[in-house]
Amino acid sequence: MTDETEIYRKQGFAQAVGLGPRPGLLIVDFVIGFTDPAHFGGGNIAPAIDKTVSLLGFARAAGWPVAHTRVVYADDGSDAGAFTTKVPSLLKLTETSALSQIVPELTPSAGEHIIRKRQASAFFATDLAAWLTYRGVDTLLVTGCTTSGCVRASVNDAVAHNFRTVVVTDCVGDRAIGPHEANLFDMGQKYADLRTSDEIIRHYRQASAA
Amino acid sequence: MTDETEIYRKQGFAQAVGLGPRPGLLIVDFVIGFTDPAHFGGGNIAPAIDKTVSLLGFARAAGWPVAHTRVVYADDGSDAGAFTTKVPSLLKLTETSALSQIVPELTPSAGEHIIRKRQASAFFATDLAAWLTYRGVDTLLVTGCTTSGCVRASVNDAVAHNFRTVVVTDCVGDRAIGPHEANLFDMGQKYADLRTSDEIIRHYRQASAA
Amino acid sequence: MTDETEIYRKQGFAQAVGLGPRPGLLIVDFVIGFTDPAHFGGGNIAPAIDKTVSLLGFARAAGWPVAHTRVVYADDGSDAGAFTTKVPSLLKLTETSALSQIVPELTPSAGEHIIRKRQASAFFATDLAAWLTYRGVDTLLVTGCTTSGCVRASVNDAVAHNFRTVVVTDCVGDRAIGPHEANLFDMGQKYADLRTSDEIIRHYRQASAA
């Protein structure tokens, strides 16, 4: 997207937001149903989970606030709406459905926030922004899936709620690579910094050593 | 995106939401600054404005609720935040700046809602959802710019607020065509129906004749 | 409050909002813990539940959308915050706690929305507004407890979300009668109509007969 990058550059987009001193980690929808191409998964989601396992380990050692999301609808479909009209298969994701359980390698620890959501954004109709505010988070590191869906929507809202927002590029994945890349472009130009998990770990390791 | 479409099809995406009986029209950020490539404009924004003029005329004749958005920051920058850190040039859009004035051919009429916003989404920190609810709107027709920015963010929120959401494909535009098309794909698969203004006008003309 | 009523009258408060054609019923926090004076209950909550049983029966027969709320915190206290700092005993209300179960006589039916909340308002960080919007509700009838707490906060938000709001005076209760009455006064002056369940049932019975 060379020409497009140039258009954005001339208009003043894509400045760095940086990594602030009080990070938090958001893990979006890394649940069973999004690892399986027969349901909502596929693409590069599996390697993104692997990388997130490492970043989560670092976050826990550093004591960062960590939030996980799951998509959860009521068993009786009483909370269906516009989104499930567009994508009816979402209604299979219920509290006890195997599909909506967080993948075992990312099982939440005590004190980590587990957010049940019905919309793409981790912030919509949830207390995520308030939860992060209470913990003094100034920078939100976003991982999860899918890049073009719930990650993108969550990044949009993270910025709107005034968190410096960083997409961890090797910790987000999507069922199809074209939308993955297109959305990384959009987010990097307009909303968030794009950084690898290694860069982030190195930064905070150095910061805490200093 | 043939292969990608097939992946989404197998997973149950892209069902039709349809055109409900009580539509409303949202016109996102068709302001001077987004028509000028030296600021935030370019690409296919100009023809999208032309088409929106026609659709707005139809909406007014039909008595639909109409809302317009402008990006407006305080003169003293007191409301800067994460978004303007990423895109500092946004801060030029102030109440009296020429750049943030709605284009003359879409000048709001009395009773139309003019929303001042600081974030990408027309819904974030505004009363748009409540305004539409009060007027009984069940279907939101979204026009404006840019497709990959404020339109996309507004569509995400429109669905989350449970409005049937339709992107009017010839009435949305972007500074660069790659992101325009990539975001139409995402929205059409996951959140909204994609319809031309002619299809929409024909539908409601027939519905009111019936 | 004769003098006070006169002050409000002169300033133009307390106009009627009326009963619209598409009502919905909200039942706030009628859970075991709020029926027991040893926990959060007492006062006139028990008779308010009795009256709500009748109104709920009418609502179901009429096919109105019905939403119930419960206060639910995580077992590990990971979602504690400013509210639970002020009132730490709230943290006893967990998903499986006896205290946070809806009272048996108001057990939700299939299709009714059960909202888990952590704050006073039934709307805060929940999808209640979007759920009502999707169902076309224009008038929200509010019952539950406590009048001076979660009912008041929910009424404030119901009005802000642009629903005509009616407090069903014999279907709301509080642990102490002074705050109950003071909050009915505030809500009746500024936000909502005050009507008994008999008046409401009579109104809609006549409306459907007409």
Place this chain on the structure above:
Amino acid sequence: MTDETEIYRKQGFAQAVGLGPRPGLLIVDFVIGFTDPAHFGGGNIAPAIDKTVSLLGFARAAGWPVAHTRVVYADDGSDAGAFTTKVPSLLKLTETSALSQIVPELTPSAGEHIIRKRQASAFFATDLAAWLTYRGVDTLLVTGCTTSGCVRASVNDAVAHNFRTVVVTDCVGDRAIGPHEANLFDMGQKYADLRTSDEIIRHYRQASAA
């Protein structure tokens, strides 16, 4: 309210939230129209403004974030809704109306946030929570009017957004004293600490000296 206080005490209410290290000051609706008993004013609003002048001076010297609110409706009434149906006289408060101008002695300085709102709460459909989050505020000191209206609604939302919330008792006022006192009771029991401006100034003077 001795008996009532005892009921609340037994149920575990009214713990202290305390004064955190990063305070912000919110001044709610101290505008001309709320100083005049012929419009929305009267009662003890005038002395509350006097006391707020002193606290604002201290806040500015200390460099705290400060936000002011005004109620502002569109000139053409296009943003009327449920609240203005209940209190139609609110629609007189427009951008240029004398009634909706902040009182001269509290004129905002550069960098202070001026929030236009249409609902009781300073947080509803505004970016106040995000603005405070971006500035790292952990404790919100609430002043303004009316205690039983916009102050109460703002305090409810401040707590929900997870700010430690303190009502500055001598800096809030109301058109009638009964509702003023009843709402101080409710807020002190359930949501916020009640402190005088002198106590707050003394606390932060000592904290900064330490």
